[in-house]
Amino acid sequence: MNESVGLGALFLSSFLAATLLPGGSELVFAGVLASGTATLWPALAVATLGNTLGGVSSYLVGRLVPDKKIGSKVVEWVRRRGAPVLLLSWVPLIGDALCVAAGWLRLNPWWSALFIALGKFGRYCVIAGLVA
Numbered sequence: 460m461n462e463s464v465g466l467g468a469l470f471l472s473s474f475l476a477a478t479l480l481p482g483g484s485e486l487v488f489a490g491v492l493a494s495g496t497a498t499l500w501p502a503l504a505v506a507t508l509g510n511t512l513g514g515v516s517s518y519l520v521g522r523l524v525p526d527k528k529i530g531s532k533v534v535e536w537v538r539r540r541g542a543p544v545l546l547l548s549w550v551p552l553i554g555d556a557l558c559v560a561a562g563w564l565r566l567n568p569w570w571s572a573l574f575i576a577l578g579k580f581g582r583y584c585v586i587a588g589l590v591a
Contacts, residue, residue, distance in 0.1 A: 465496035470509040477513025492590045507580045514575040521562020534560045545574035549582040
C-alpha cells in the first residue's frame with residue numbers, strides 16, 4: 460500500500476471512529492506505522508486531524524439538540540468542568556457523549572476543538588510509543 464492510500468484510509472478511519480458511529484482507528488493507526496506505509500509524523504497528523512474533526516462533528520450535533528433541560532450526568536459533569544474535560548474525548552463510549560454535551564452546553568467552540576485535538580493527539584502518541 461502506498462503512503463497516500465494508507466493515510467487516506469487512516470483519515471477516514473479516524474474521522475468515523477470519533478463520530479457517533481461505532482468503530483476504532485487505533486488498529487489502523489498502528490498498522491500504518493508498523494507496516495511502514497507512513498512515517499510517524501504524517502500518520503500522527505492525519506489521525507489527529509481526522510479524529511479531531513470527527514469529535515467536532517459530534518460537538519456540532521450537540522449544538523443542534525433543542526435547548527431544553529437535560530438532566531444527564533454527563534451534561535452536568537461537563538457543565539461543572541468546562542472545555543478541559545474534552546481532553547477525555549478519546550475515551551471509548553464516553554468521548555462522543557462528552558463532545559455532544561459540550562456542543563449542547565454551547566461551550567466555546569475554539570477551546571472545545573483545542574481540547575479535543577490535544578486529547579486525541581495524546582492518545583495517538585501513546586499508541587505510537589507502543590508500536591515503536
